[in-house]
Amino acid sequence: MAGRSHSSDPVVLDQITKRYGNFTAVDNLSFRVAQGEIYGFLGPNGAGKTTTLRMLLDIVKPTTGSISVLGASSAINVRRKIGYLPEERGLYRKMKAVDSISYFAQLRGLPSGKAKRRANELLEQFGLEKFAKSKNEALSKGMAQKVQLLATIAHEPELLILDEPFSGLDPINQQTLEALISDQRANGRTIIFSTHVMQHAERLCDRFLILAHGQKRFEGTLEAARALYGHRLHVRSAAPPEAFERLAGVISVRLEKAGGDENLYEIELADNADPQSFLRQVVGAGIQISRFEQAGATLHEIFVSLAGDEAATSDLAEAAE
């Protein structure tokens, strides 16, 4: 599944570029998403995420390159198999919640009776049955967003494309949405979602793509990103930093916390260095250590290091919301 490319991959982008006048919004981007995968789209503001998702859906045409979605050269030909939550949310204000869901499901081919049943089932499943007959304008922003999400999945699409689905939801509803996305994958669906919030991507994604200035900065699993980011170790020892600096494979030694008898160091190893060989060298050099721990980089750290400073700003801004 994850990572293996296959001719029947539901989403294939090949050397896609999108220009607006002289400005390149998406720059020679290629990637594939495998069946049953949760694929995260990460990138700072203006990185080209929404433009790419819109190209996937054939709402925006690429300047050059080719796209295949569920075996078709245009998503429009397979739209009944796709569920799309756009970045700009919107429901008809005067329509009832239940009717909104069944309306969208019918637009995508579900017969009216089935669409209504499905709408009621989903509202109940997500604790919104009391609001089924409320008009959308009477719903809170978060509830309206949930209704729109349910409208996106009601016709049981094979491929879900969700643009910033977590933004605007409170932590409880974010959790509900995470569960919904995992549940969709468990049912064999393929999901692509964009986000600024690394924790969602960290918990949910089989693989992710980091975009910055329209270019791919990384594509792969969290483990692969961590390996790329390098090894970091936490070491507690009474020895001075120079004792570690002179060992093979050590790039830097940072004093994380000075103690009375012992210091806590963060030690960065070269990509090709091995923590075990570091440990053997420590023992061989007679350096006493009382703690040795491998630290996995967080996706946030990886994101900032790969997507640059503007990424840090947008990620932190989002986290502070």
Ligand SMILES: Nc1ncnc2c1ncn2[C@@H]1O[C@H](COP(=O)(O)OP(=O)(O)OP(=O)(O)O)[C@@H](O)[C@H]1O
């Ligand atoms: N119709 C358009 N005309 C001109 N420039 C555009 C158009 N649509 C998008 N852009 C530009 O392309 C770049 C990428 O925009 P896009 O909306 O894809 O970014 P994004 O990664 O989704 O950002 P955000 O996280 O802020 O939603 C931006 O600089 C944007 O201003």
